[in-house]
Amino acid sequence: MSRLPRIDLAGIPQHVIQRGNNRQACFFFNVDYRTYLDSLTRAAKKYGCFIHAYVLMTNHVHLLVTGTQAGAVSGMMQSLGRRYVRYVNSTYQRTGTLWEGRFKSSLVESERYLLACYRYIELNPVRAAMVSAPGEYGWSSYGCNAMGLYDDVVTPHDCYLSLGNSDKKRLSSYLALFQPTIDNEDILTIRKHINQGRVLGTERFRDYVAKTLNRRVRLTVPGRPKKVL
Numbered sequence: 001m002s003r004l005p006r007i008d009l010a011g012i013p014q015h016v017i018q019r020g021n022n023r024q025a026c027f028f029f030n031v032d033y034r035t036y037l038d039s040l041t042r043a044a045k046k047y048g049c050f051i052h053a054y055v056l057m058t059n060h061v062h063l064l065v066t067g068t069q070a071g072a073v074s075g076m077m078q079s080l081g082r083r084y085v086r087y088v089n090s091t092y093q094r095t096g097t098l099w100e101g102r103f104k105s106s107l108v109e110s111e112r113y114l115l116a117c118y119r120y121i122e123l124n125p126v127r128a129a130m131v132s133a134p135g136e137y138g139w140s141s142y143g144c145n146a147m148g149l150y151d152d153v154v155t156p157h158d159c160y161l162s163l164g165n166s167d168k169k170r171l172s173s174y175l176a177l178f179q180p181t182i183d184n185e186d187i188l189t190i191r192k193h194i195n196q197g198r199v200l201g202t203e204r205f206r207d208y209v210a211k212t213l214n215r216r217v218r219l220t221v222p223g224r225p226k227k228v229l
Contacts, residue, residue: 007107007199007217009209010069013052013157015117015194016077018103019060026098027058032088033139036061039083040076041153047076050155053118055125055140062121064108066157077103106194107209107217109201113190114159117200118145118174119182120190126181134178146174192219 008014020026027033033056040063044051048068055062067073085098108117122145125137134142144151145160148171163173193200199209199217210217 004215006074006105007197007209007213007215008067008070008073008105009107009212010067010072012209013064013066013108013110013114013117014073015106015108015121015190015200016063016065016073016103017060017105017194018077018081019100021097021100023059023100025059026061026084026088027056027139028092032091035087036080036084037139037153039080039087043076043080043083044153046079047072049073049076050157051141051153052114052155052157052160053121053141053145054153055121055137055142057124057128062124064114064117064121064157073105104194104197106190106197107199107201109199109205110157110159112202112205113186113200114157115177116182116186117190118160119177120187122146123178123181146171146178196220 027036036056037054040051040054043049044065049072050066050068051063052066053062053064065073065076067076081099081103088098089095108114122134122140122142125131125140126134131137134140135147141151141154143149144154145156148167160174161170164170190200192198196219198219199206201209206217
């Protein structure tokens with residue numbers, strides 16, 4: 001049975017996850033993280049994508065990205081994946097796949113959930129107990145989005161820019177979003193939608209996407225449907 005095409009609309013942000021095969025490491029030394037980010041920047045530019053947030057964990061990657069046309073994110077990820085696998089196999093004299101199947105993705109409504117996805121992504125190292133605060137982790141967009149550090153990977157989304165009318169106000173507003181951090185309900189909601197590849201947003205937004213693409217976009221309930229008596 002063929003796989004359904006991804007839920008994908010031009011100009012709508014997507015939360016993307018790509019995991020190492022069997023959850024094994026895909027980064028080994030600092031140079032690997034830098035090489036991945038360089039390749040990501042090239043692939044994003046080639047396929048017309050904008051990266052708003054990211055985190056590179058030891059065995060998986062999270063991205064928040066907007067494609068300028070349908071299929072742009074898939075093209076970017078395929079190009080990036082091939083380039084980075086070639087680098088790893090050549091550098092560490094290995095063969096075979098590095099990634100666990102195809103990447104997962106979820107369309108995200110910007111008005112309600114986008115900034116929650118920013119926080120979800122950049123707080124990954126904290127939830128994994130790798131650091132006590134997101135600013136202590138070097139391989140994420142937090143330094144750019146929260147601290148104003150230059151990062152050639154990141155292009156701010158309009159929702160981020162709307163946090164303030166100056167860099168100082170935006171940074172202050174963004175930092176305030178992390179106090180308190182993202183709540184458990186939002187974490188579970190984000191995870192459920194990306195695991196199923198569904199649309200994360202309000203009912204109105206999901207109705208719009210479903211009508212535009214003429215396909216199911218909501219979460220499915222495990223198990224067989226109940227019989228109607």
